[in-house]
Amino acid sequence: MARKKQERGGEAEGKGGKELKIITVQVVTREKVLSNPRQMGLLYVIDKFGPIHERTLQHLIYKIQELGYDMGYGDFSVVGEVPYSPSLKSDVVALLYVGFIETEPTMYRKLRVTGDGKEALEKYEAPQALTDTISTHFEELRNLASIIDNQVDLQVRRRMLQRRRPGRLF
Numbered sequence: 001m002a003r004k005k006q007e008r009g010g011e012a013e014g015k016g017g018k019e020l021k022i023i024t025v026q027v028v029t030r031e032k033v034l035s036n037p038r039q040m041g042l043l044y045v046i047d048k049f050g051p052i053h054e055r056t057l058q059h060l061i062y063k064i065q066e067l068g069y070d071m072g073y074g075d076f077s078v079v080g081e082v083p084y085s086p087s088l089k090s091d092v093v094a095l096l097y098v099g100f101i102e103t104e105p106t107m108y109r110k111l112r113v114t115g116d117g118k119e120a121l122e123k124y125e126a127p128q129a130l131t132d133t134i135s136t137h138f139e140e141l142r143n144l145a146s147i148i149d150n151q152v153d154l155q156v157r158r159r160m161l162q163r164r165r166p167g168r169l170f
Contacts, residue, residue: 028094028097028098029098030098030099030100030120033095033098033100033120034120034123034124037072037127038071038072038073039091039094039095040120040121040126041072041127041130042057042061042071042088042092042095043100043101043113043117043120044121044130045057045060045061045064045134046101046111046117047113047117047118048134049141049142049145050101050110050111050112050113051104051110051111051112052110052111052112052145053108053110053111053148053152053153054089054111055082055148055152056145056149056152057092057111058082058084058085058088059082059083059144059145059148060141060145060148061088062078062083063140063141063144064130064133064134064137067133067137068133069129069133071130072087073085073088075087092111095117098116099114099116099117100113100114100117100120101113101114101117102114107156107160108152108153108156110149
């Protein structure tokens with residue numbers, strides 16, 4: 001655990017000084033990621049289906065869990081048919097931080113596994129139950145990923161067009 005110091009400006013409870021708040025955050029290292037089966041399983045899924053949008057990844061992991069393999073993301077919320085897990089988002093950030101995945105430099109910003117990530121996957125064997133679930137339902141999962149990725153691509157293109165045409169109402 002590492003400690004982060006944060007200073008708040010202004011008066012602290014009527015006193016004339018600054019308030020110092022100490023926050024404890026988990027330090028992310030490659031060794032910790034390699035020893036975390038949930039994060040390594042996530043890396044395996046990104047490698048198998050990537051490059052992939054983060055939103056598509058949320059749908060995919062949710063579906064894998066529905067199919068019977070528990071990846072450890074029990075905190076999914078589904079709002080308007082869109083699943084979201086804060087712990088999955090945190091694991092994506094950890095994989096980005098250690099350099100096992102990266103975002104494509106294109107406007108679509110899809111996640112993909114780096115060379116270091118592929119080396120880590122060679123050393124780490126994904127759980128057999130995860131690989132079995134994915135191979136059994138590969139076509140269904142790939143189709144789901146393709147549909148959602150295309151929807152996100154379309155939304156990104158629309159946003160880019162709207163930015164290029166300022167002042168247009170329609």
